[in-house]
Amino acid sequence: MNKYLYEFIIIFLNMILFLFLESCWVDKTKPNVVYMPDMYYSEAYEPYSDPYSYNKKDKNIKIPFFSKEKTSSLYPVEGTVSRNDLFYNLINIKNKGLNYSKNIIQNPLYSSHYEKKEITIKKGKKLYQINCSICHGKNGDGQGELVKNEKIFGIPNYKDRDLTIGSVYYVITYGKNNMNSYASQLNEKDRWRVSEYVMFLKNK
Known part of the structure; x- marks a missing residue:
């Protein structure tokens, strides 16, 4: 009987000791023991982040090109042109409507000397095959895979328009009609590239 009582006391004391040691870890949001601190606290600087972490008081390195020494992101160079304002003369194309847009026959990528026509068509072809050919067909004949499988109807041939x-x-x-806007998939420059390739297919 004394033997069982002795074992019970030993187990009970071990449990008390375990609970005591467990309760010593006050802040549960931080690791109790860090064996590899570089795995927990990265040396890398992230944009818009404080380069001085709370756990690196011994490495308070002053880096002057950080904005107020609080972020690794710098302001744009003076004179930088926003990509949204690249073709500022066509900003109001929505308010002027489709009929007005039909009068635009020159690609602004050329008028702004942004890139050559051959490059535009090459890039436009790649974008067209990814975003457009499934409906409009690889040759712009309106016979894309969705049309062939009767998933969608009424896709025109570019040559007929x-x-x-x-x-x-x-x-x-x-x-327009059943076609939704692709502005969220293609930026302004890429939309002009696809437009150029569509005209290439129409005149091919």
Whole structure:
């Protein structure tokens, strides 16, 4: 009987000791023992983050090019042009409507000397095959995979339509009939590239 009582006391004392040691870890949001601090606290600097972490008081390195020594992101260089304002002369194309866009026959990528026509068509082809060919077909004949499988109908052949590069850009940007806007998938420059490739297919 004394033997069982002795074992019970030993187990009970071990449990008390375990609970005591467990309660010593006051802050549960931080690791109790860090064996590899570099794995927990990265040396890398993230944009818009404080470069001085709370646990690196011994490494308070002053880096003058940080904005107020609190962020690793710098302000744009003076004179930097926003990509949203690249083609500022066409900003109001939505308010002027589709009929106005039909008068645009020159790709602003060329007028701004941004890139050559051959490069635009090459990039436009790649973007077209990813975003457009499944409905409009690889050749712009309206025979994409969705049309062939009767998942969608009424896709026109580019050659049968009165298109200009401006009207194509307008439809890609704002949508028309069953086609939704692709402005969230393609930025402004890429929409002009796709528009150029559509005109290339139409005149091919």
